[in-house]
Amino acid sequence: MNETVILKLGGSVITDKSGECAIDHARLHEVAEVLAARPAARLVLVHGAGSCGHPEARRYRINDGLTRENVPGVHQTHAAVSSLNAAVVGALRDAGVEAIGIHPFDLGVAEDGRLVSFETRHIAEMTEHGIVPVLHGDVVMDLLRGSCIVSGDQLVTRLAVALASRRVGLATDVPGVLADGAVVPRIDRSTAESLAIGGSARTDVTGGMQGKIRELLALADAGTDAHIFHISKLGQFLDGTEHGGTIVTKRGRP
Incomplete structure (x- = not known):
C-alpha cells in the first residue's frame, strides 16, 4: 500500500x-499538472493563506482574541482563506x-493557539479511495x-502524526532554509540553535520560516523528517x- 504524503x-x-x-492561478495550474502526472500517490495537500487571510487576520487582530469589535474578523478571515482553497481545489x-x-x-478546536482537537479519520478514509483532501x-x-x-x-505536523505519514514536504518560493545566501542541507535541534532564521518579509501572522522550523523540529522528534524545497522541485520530491x-x-540521525 502506498504511503501517505503530506504536502504543503x-x-x-x-x-x-x-x-x-492575489491568487497566482498560473502557478496553481502548474502544480496541479505535476500532481495529476502522479495519480498513484496517496496525497494530503495543505496550503498556506498567503495574501488571502493574513491581511484580514492582522487587520482584525484575530490572534489576540475575540472582542465585540473584532468578531466580524472571524468571518472575513475564514472567507478569504476559503476563497483561496476553492481556487486550489478548482485547479486540481x-x-x-x-x-x-x-x-x-x-x-478544529484550539487552546492558546494550539490545536487540542482535530478530526482526521475521514481524511484517512478519503486517501484510501483516491481522494485528495x-x-x-x-x-x-x-x-x-x-x-x-x-x-x-501546524496542520502539517498534526496530520503527519495522525496519518502516520513518513513523507512530508513543504514547497516554498525559496530553495530551502537559507543561511548567508546558501541552502542549509540539514537542520536538527543542535544546528537550529546556531542559525539566524528570519521570519516572513511580508505580512505573516504565523511566524514565517521560524514557525516552520519550530513545527518541523517537533515532527522530527516524533520520528518523521520533513523536506523544504523550491516549488520547481515538486516533482523531484514526489519521486x-x-x-x-x-x-x-x-x-x-545520519
Whole structure:
C-alpha cells in the first residue's frame, strides 16, 4: 500500500503576498499538472493563506482574541482563506485530480493557539479511495482566546502524526532554509540553535520560516523528517529524488 504524503504549498507560492488575495492561478495550474502526472500517490495537500487571510487576520487582530469589535474578523478571515482553497481545489480538479476542500474551522478546536482537537479519520478514509483532501491555514475557535490562527505548518505536523505519514514536504518560493545566501542541507535541534532564521518579509501572522522550523523540529522528534524545497522541485520530491533543499531531521540521525 502506498504511503501517505503530506504536502504543503506555501502561501507565497500560490499568491502574491504584497497584494490582497492575489491568487497566482498560473502557478496553481502548474502544480496541479505535476500532481495529476502522479495519480498513484496517496496525497494530503495543505496550503498556506498567503495574501488571502493574513491581511484580514492582522487587520482584525484575530490572534489576540475575540472582542465585540473584532468578531466580524472571524468571518472575513475564514472567507478569504476559503476563497483561496476553492481556487486550489478548482485547479486540481481541472487537471483531473479528485480533490475536495476541507476547512479546519469546521473541524478544529484550539487552546492558546494550539490545536487540542482535530478530526482526521475521514481524511484517512478519503486517501484510501483516491481522494485528495485539501486543507489550509485557517481561523479556529480557541478555548482561551476565543479565536486564533492555525497555520498550515501546524496542520502539517498534526496530520503527519495522525496519518502516520513518513513523507512530508513543504514547497516554498525559496530553495530551502537559507543561511548567508546558501541552502542549509540539514537542520536538527543542535544546528537550529546556531542559525539566524528570519521570519516572513511580508505580512505573516504565523511566524514565517521560524514557525516552520519550530513545527518541523517537533515532527522530527516524533520520528518523521520533513523536506523544504523550491516549488520547481515538486516533482523531484514526489519521486523521491534529490531536490536540493533542506531536510529537518532528528538530532544525530545520519
